Amino acid sequence: MGDLSIVTMVIIAANALISFKGFSDYSFFEQYKFNVGAIIRGEKIRMLTSGFLHVDTAHLFFNMFSLYFFADVVIAYLGSFQFLIVYLGSLLLGNLLSLYFHKNEYHYSAVGASGAVMGIIYSAILLQPGMSLYLFFIPIPIPAYIFGIGYLLYSIYGMKNRVGNIGHDAHFGGAIGGYVITLILATWLFEKNLLMIGLLALPIILLFVLKKLGKI
Structure with missing residues (x-):
């Protein structure tokens, strides 16, 4: 097994073992899930551990399948160690955004690697914006940056309307993490992909404008 996939397999194995x-x-x-009341009381470890727990096998599989699909793009450009920084940083930023949006809801709980995985997806889109994605329900390839922007706009809609039992804010926070950390680690992107950096920033700016206006 080459170096490109070892770190991915370690993360997938850790998620599987802890989730099962x-x-x-x-x-x-209950001890390690994300829970606002427990975190405010001082159990900060939940900010990390909750990202390795999942609700069921379908939740686990979908997140790990998505990670496997995008991980090698990030590793190819940044290397294994910086890939880990993006993954863990996105996980933590996803949970920080959840904490920010739900700080007054002490009962609020969540689990899953979705924030970390969204960070890797957004990082991959920044690093290789020309790639195309094939989605199950759309028979034609979708440009990766269109998917990234569209997904975050949907996440804003989901946060605003409380759509489904989904941590839209963690997904969004993870994407912000992937975006910011990748730009810090790969400053050459500012010379090569400045337009893409600006496009991918639009839904992030929109979220905080809506929050400031009290719309979310």
């Missing part, structure tokens, strides 16, 4: 432990051990799941 949580599936069969309710107290373990």
Whole structure:
């Protein structure tokens, strides 16, 4: 197995082991999930551990499948260590945004690697904006940057309207993490892909404008 996939497999294995432990051990799941009240009381470790727990096998599979699909793009450009920085940084920023939006909802709980995975997806789009994605329900290739912008706009809609039992804010925060950390690690992008940097920033700016206006 080449270096390009070892770090991905380690992350997938960690997610699987911790998630399956949580599936069969309710107290373990409760102890390490993201919970606003517990985090405010000082249990900051939940900001990290919740990103390795999942609700069920479908939730786990979808996140790990998405990670596997995009991880090698980021590793190819940044290397394994910086890929880990993007992954863990996006996980934490996703949970920080959730904490910011739900700080007065002490009962609010969440789990999943979605924030971290969205960070990797947004990082991959920044690094290789010309790539195309094939989505299950659309028979033609979609430019990656269109998908990224569209997904974040949908996340804003989901946050505003509380759509589904989904942590839209964690997804969005993870994407911000992937965006910001990648630009810090790969400053050459400012010379090569300045237009793409600006386009991908638009939904991020929109979110904070709407928050400032009290629309979310």
